Amino acid sequence: MIEVSHLTKRYGDHLALDDISFTVEDGEIVGFLGPNGAGKSTTMNIITGYLSSTDGTVKVGGVDVLEDPIGAKKKIGYLPEIPPLYVDMTVQEYLGLCCDLKSVPAANKPDTIDQVCKLTRITDVKKRLIRNLSKGYRQRVGLAQALVGNPEVLILDEPTVGLDPKQIIEVRDLIKDLSRQHTILLSSHILQEVQAVCDKLVIINHGRIVAIDTPENLSRNILQVSKLEVRIKGPKNDILRGIQLIEGVLSAEIVRIREEGTVDIRVETDDDSDVRGEIFYFCSRNDYPIYMMRTDEINLEDIFLQVTGEREARRR
Amino acid sequence: MKAVFLKELKSYFKGLTGYIFIGLMFLVISFYYIVYTMYYQYADYYYVLDACVGLIMFIFPVLTMRIFSEEMRNKTDQLLLTSPVKTSGIVLGKFLACECIFLIVILLTLIQPLVTIVQFKGTLNSAFTFGGYLAFFLLGTSFIAIGMFISSLTENQLVAAVITIVVFMLLNLTNGLYNIFPSSRYFSLGLLIAGLALLVFLIYRAISDVIISGIVGVVMLLALLATFFIIPTAFDGLVVKIMKEFSVFERFGDIFTGVFELNHVVFFLSVIVFFLFLTYQEVEKKRWS
Incomplete structure (x- = not known):
């Protein structure tokens, strides 16, 4: 549905995008992942025709964005990073304007507006001025705007930014619902957020694609056991000394004491060894019950390190 | 284009901009109307239009400064430019909405010559009055086109307004300025x-x-x-000649004093089209930079 090939964007001397290529198939949800300033928004702005590329082509539903911009734009619903809202309009007026811009026939306008309001749950604020809406509602009005005209492709730039946890879950569910009828490309800088909904992840850093894979594969590759946190009941100094003596452990330190009589210890090991079993047997031998053991949360930096590191290793 | 046009037109009356512009314009024109026609009892209404130009050029930026600047500042241009609407449609829609407000002013002032004729049983030279209105309309429309272009250059409405006023003042000055340039x-x-x-x-x-x-x-x-x-x-003497050619106000004065030549009208139309074209280019250029 979306074909991006060899996309390059230069701002003067600064290379914002460097030879980006990926495709999004029909009905797929693709997560576009990268730290701030990696080029996510730039790529999305190019796909939607807001910016033009220095080099490379973008096709949406087989239509080249440069050759037939109007035709391509008709297929796209776009929620930019900052929702483009006219704050002196009411939600209803604003969505009416979007209908006109996307040439929704006048007869279908009220239905369209009702439908997108219901989907994004903004029906109760329909008559209010956008100026007076909270950030969460504004974000949803922006999302409603993207849905007007029922476009085949939805491009959502950080759709959950600024929402509270409950709203984030709502939006996530909404996106899942929408994916039945739409092809979706959404960006984020938080891994957990896109992991839950996406079929495929495109990871980008410094304007370059670092990895394209399914979330399962990616997290399997980077399963991390070299940083552990354990909570064990028992005398803290004995436990600490015991863990430090386990083979493969580089360092162990007490982080905090959360529960009476227990101790939280952070354990770091070298990359190859898995000491979880050893810790268990050590505790079991000494009758120290383990209350908790977890690996550090996988974050984007780890993925970058992992993926880029692997590449360099292969090169060698 | 229609969607952009209607949205713009409504937006002028959502805030105060439309009312302020129409109010100020009407105030200035009416003031000169009272002074010239009522007090000095001039029989020619175009004097009124001629006299007020020096002041109304400060009012036009109220209308034009926000056209693109506001959209860029609020990032709402992103909605327009990613919708299936042509850039030319956006530029024209915005321009015509502005033009509409200006036409409202012209229609409102039409009351004045009519009152002069009907109520006070006065006489007006209809050819002069018509010529005056035509010149006034063309000059105002050129102001709108120029102001809109300047607005597309900056995100800051205030900067747009100041630059617009400076440009109008320079245009006004060329009228008397070219004579002091050496003709060597x-x-x-x-x-x-x-x-x-x-x-x-x-x-x-x-x-x-x-x-x-x-x-x-x-x-x-x-x-x-x-x-x-x-x-x-x-x-x-080339400089003097060129400046004379481009002196908007000189031509404006010519139409007023009854020297109605087609090339004056064509000149104003070219200025309008030229600046609309520049605005279009500027909006398009943003994507490429």
């Missing part, structure tokens, strides 16, 4: 070369290519020098 051919040549340098710089800004803009500059400079040595007389 060397002065003309120097000024043309300076103009050429500016043009080359603008070309370089637009395409960011040193070689091409350099070649264009050198070729044009050679052409200019060649002309200067072959027919030097063409350069006598």
Whole structure:
């Protein structure tokens, strides 16, 4: 549905995008992942025709964005990073304007507006001025705007930014619902957020694609056991000394004491060894019950390190 | 285009902008109407329109400063430019909405000559009055086109307004200014070369290519020098001539005083189309930079 090939964007001397290529198939949800300033928004702005590329082509539903911009734009619903809202309009007026811009026939306008309001749950604020809406509602009005005209492709730039946890879950569910009828490309800088909904992840850093894979594969590759946190009941100094003596452990330190009589210890090991079993047997031998053991949360930096590191290793 | 036009038109009356513009315009015109027609009892209504131009050029920026600046600041241009609407449609829609507000002002002021004729049983030279309105309309429309272009250059409404006022004042000044310029051919040549340098710089800004803009500059400079040595007389008083050609207000005055020539009308229309085109280019250019 979306074909991006060899996309390059230069701002003067600064290379914002460097030879980006990926495709999004029909009905797929693709997560576009990268730290701030990696080029996510730039790529999305190019796909939607807001910016033009220095080099490379973008096709949406087989239509080249440069050759037939109007035709391509008709297929796209776009929620930019900052929702483009006219704050002196009411939600209803604003969505009416979007209908006109996307040439929704006048007869279908009220239905369209009702439908997108219901989907994004903004029906109760329909008559209010956008100026007076909270950030969460504004974000949803922006999302409603993207849905007007029922476009085949939805491009959502950080759709959950600024929402509270409950709203984030709502939006996530909404996106899942929408994916039945739409092809979706959404960006984020938080891994957990896109992991839950996406079929495929495109990871980008410094304007370059670092990895394209399914979330399962990616997290399997980077399963991390070299940083552990354990909570064990028992005398803290004995436990600490015991863990430090386990083979493969580089360092162990007490982080905090959360529960009476227990101790939280952070354990770091070298990359190859898995000491979880050893810790268990050590505790079991000494009758120290383990209350908790977890690996550090996988974050984007780890993925970058992992993926880029692997590449360099292969090169060698 | 229709969607953008209607949205713009409504937006003028959502805030105070539309009311302020119409109110101020009507206030200034009415003031001169009372002074000229009622107090001094001039029989020619176009005096009123002529006299108020010096003041209303400060009012036009109220209307034009926000056209693109506000959209860029609020990032709402992203909605327009990613919708299936042509850029030319956006520019024209916005321009026509502005034009509509201006027409409302003109319609409102029509009451004044009508009152003069009907209520006070006065007489008005209808040809002069019509000519005055035509000139007023063309000048105002040019102001809108120029102001809109300036608004597309900056995100800051205040900056747009100040630049617009400065440009209008310079245009107004050229009217009396050109007589003090020397008519020597060397002065003309120097000024043309300076103009050429500016043009080359603008070309370089637009395409960011040193070689091409350099070649264009050198070729044009050679052409200019060649002309200067072959027919030097063409350069006598050239600056004055050019400035006269481009003096918006001079032509405006001509139409008023009954010198109705088609080339004046064509001149104003060209100014309008030229600035609409520039605005279109500026909006498009943003995508490429």
